[in-house]
Amino acid sequence: QVQLVESGGGLVQPGGSLRLSCAASGFTFSCSAMSRYRQAPVKERYLVASIGSLSYMRHFSDSVMGRFTISRDNVKNTVYLQMNSLKPEDTAVYYCNAGWKTYVYENWGQGTQVTVSS
Numbered sequence: 001q002v003q004l005v006e007s008g009g010g011l012v013q014p015g016g017s018l019r020l021s022c023a024a025s026g027f028t029f030s031c032s033a034m035s036r037y038r039q040a041p042v043k044e045r046y047l048v049a050s051i052g053s054l055s056y057m058r059h060f061s062d063s064v065m066g067r068f069t070i071s072r073d074n075v076k077n078t079v080y081l082q083m084n085s086l087k088p089e090d091t092a093v094y095y096c097n098a099g100w101k102t103y104v105y106e107n108w109g110q111g112t113q114v115t116v117s118s
Helices: none
Strands: 003-007 008-013 018-025 034-039 047-052 058-060 066-072 078-083 094-096 110-115
Touching: 003 034, 003 066, 003 094, 018 034, 018 066, 018 094, 034 066, 034 078, 047 078
Parallel strands: 008 110
Antiparallel strands: 003 018, 018 078, 034 047, 034 094, 047 058, 066 078, 094 110
């Protein structure tokens, strides 16, 4: 059974940083590209970043390019999203899923809330 457990969210001031984690199980993590998404209130889920299975490829949405980085640990089956220079418009629930610029599994995790506010 696929499980995706997101953590690391919180309240941060504009300009601050957060590091989100997503622990995955139930599939061959080391062979899977992974993506991070976010969903703000009354908006659709939005692709933030993707990383290839061996970290050779990375993709970022225009809105986070230069501020966010994505990395992974194939021993810990975990993908990370380092978010710097946070803006109020980054406020959302952040999720992860397998896939390169798409999602593979319908059963999303619970997400982790990120709130950027002064």
